[in-house]
Amino acid sequence: MKEKLKQLVENLQNELKTCEKEADVLNVKSKYIGKNSEINTFLSSLKDMTPEEKKINGPLLNQMKKELEELVEKKLEDLNNADHITFDETKPIERIHGSLHPITIVSKEVTDILKRMGFTVVAGPEMESEYYNFEALNIPKTHPARDMQDTYWLDNGLLLRTHTSPNQVRAMQNYGAPIRICAPGRCFRNEDVDACHENTFFQLEGMVIDKNISISNLIYVMESLLKEIFQKDVRVRLRPGFFPFTEPSFELDCSCLICGGTGCPTCKNSGWLELCPCGMIHPNVLRMSNIDPNVYTGFAFGLGLTRLAMMKYKIGDIRVLNNGDLRELKNFELE
Ligand code: DAH
Numbered sequence: 001m002k003e004k005l006k007q008l009v010e011n012l013q014n015e016l017k018t019c020e021k022e023a024d025v026l027n028v029k030s031k032y033i034g035k036n037s038e039i040n041t042f043l044s045s046l047k048d049m050t051p052e053e054k055k056i057n058g059p060l061l062n063q064m065k066k067e068l069e070e071l072v073e074k075k076l077e078d079l080n081n082a083d084h085i086t087f088d089e090t091k092p093i094e095r096i097h098g099s100l101h102p103i104t105i106v107s108k109e110v111t112d113i114l115k116r117m118g119f120t121v122v123a124g125p126e127m128e129s130e131y132y133n134f135e136a137l138n139i140p141k142t143h144p145a146r147d148m149q150d151t152y153w154l155d156n157g158l159l160l161r162t163h164t165s166p167n168q169v170r171a172m173q174n175y176g177a178p179i180r181i182c183a184p185g186r187c188f189r190n191e192d193v194d195a196c197h198e199n200t201f202f203q204l205e206g207m208v209i210d211k212n213i214s215i216s217n218l219i220y221v222m223e224s225l226l227k228e229i230f231q232k233d234v235r236v237r238l239r240p241g242f243f244p245f246t247e248p249s250f251e252l253d254c255s256c257l258i259c260g261g262t263g264c265p266t267c268k269n270s271g272w273l274e275l276c277p278c279g280m281i282h283p284n285v286l287r288m289s290n291i292d293p294n295v296y297t298g299f300a301f302g303l304g305l306t307r308l309a310m311m312k313y314k315i316g317d318i319r320v321l322n323n324g325d326l327r328e329l330k331n332f333e334l335e
Contacts (some may be wrong), residue, residue, distance in 0.1 A: 001042070001057060005064045008038060012068055016075045025079065029072045039065050102309040102332055103202050103321060107184040110204055110303065113228045117221065119182045119206065124167045126186055127158050132166035137245040138284045145244050150190035152199075160188035164205035165245060168281075168300055171207065172289035177296045178210035184305060195317040202305035209281065209291065209298030215248075218278060218299040226254050226275070229308070235261065237272060246279025246300060257311070273311075276303045 012032045019025045033039060043061050046054055100108075111121050124132075139145050149162035167183035175181075184204040191197040208217065219236060226234045234257070238250040254275050256267035263269040278301035283293035306321060313332050315321065320328045 002060065005039075005042075005060070008032070009064065009067060009071070012071055016071060019075060019079070022076060022079055025072060025075050033065060033068050033072065039068060099329070099332075101321075101329065102313050102315065103305055106309040106312060107202065107204065107305055110225070110229060110305070110308070111182055111184060113225055114182045114206065117180075117224070119180045119208075122167055122171050122181050122183045123185060124161075124164075124170050124183060126161055126188070127154065128161040128166050129158055132169050133159055133161050133163075136169040136285070136288050137165055138282050138288070139244045143244060145242075152188050152190055161185075162189050163187050163302060164203040165300070165302060167205050168207045168245070168285070169289055172209070172286070172291055177286075177291045177298075179298075180208045180210075182206045193319060195319065198306065198318045198322055200322055201318075202309075204303040204305050205300065206303065207281070207298060207300040209286070209296050211296060213280075213297045213299060215280060215299070218250075218280070218301070221299075222252055222276070222278065222301065229312075230254075230257055232257060236275075238278075241277055241279070243277060243279055245282050245285045247282045249277070249279035252276045252278050252301070275307075276301050278302070 012028065015028045015031075016025065019028060031037060039061065042057075043065070046058055046061065049057060111119075115121065133151075134140070134143075134146060151162050152160040154160070164183050164185045164187060167181070167185070171179060171181045171183070182204055184202065186200060187203050188200055191199045193199060206221075208221065215238070219238070223234065223236050226236065235255040237253050239253065241249040241251040243249040252275055253272040255261040256264060256271055256273050258264050258266040259271065261271040263271050267273055278299060281298040281300050286293045286296060286298070306318065309315065309321065310318065315332075
């Protein structure tokens, strides 16, 4: 009997060694200490033994069963602990590098170029007042232009700015003329989100006010800026546009970056890409911010940073930029 029991312990130990998960151990447990296990068969045979045999085998069997149980418990505990040990101090530390967001990079590139051209970078609040977002930009309450910007109104009477243009007004009022500023920032409109539309997007506002500023200055600055951004010889053209805060207003196109202007599918064979709305600052806007339109003139532009980032990094779906999915952003692996 003693030999048999010793063998039993040895077998159990060997089988436990091969167990890799809890379920394996439980199977072994049921085989060695379960209802129909050998040890239980021995235990139930005690009743047929003589009192002397019982005296010797009883404690022995109980002792052995306890030993088997302890071995199983120990193995379960080991497996459980192994599950929790994820830190191996001998393993080299894997450094996970973050990278700048495509919009951050484009924004920095553009502001760096503008800074070299003498622009100061300013910032304004994302939660704006109706006055700065509309009124002071010559868009009074009843103006139909308000309908073009489906606005998020807040309970506190403020709104989420629909464009970066309020920065024009804040800068004019804070610093007066002459002035040269740019203001990158996040804007919000109630858009139905799809591959080309987002309710949260980035613009960069630019504004120059001085004596004798004309459309030629606007064209020159935009052309120089775009040449630097795209590192290509681009030409620009102006088409008539409408914005209440500029007069005249323009849509600025640049020669297609893919074909250079000869016509291709990207530019729908026109040779031009629509890039940025702009114009000469409306005298009312200057006047409302205490700048005399008879002395000063200026131009302004609103560059779509989101669109620029998508063009630069060939991002087909705008949603990738805002969903915070690092796996997707990792695809661009920037700096
Ligand atoms: N703020 C305008 C928009 O988001 C864009 C714009 C147009 C900005 C003309 C300007 C400008 O500075 O001069 O629709």
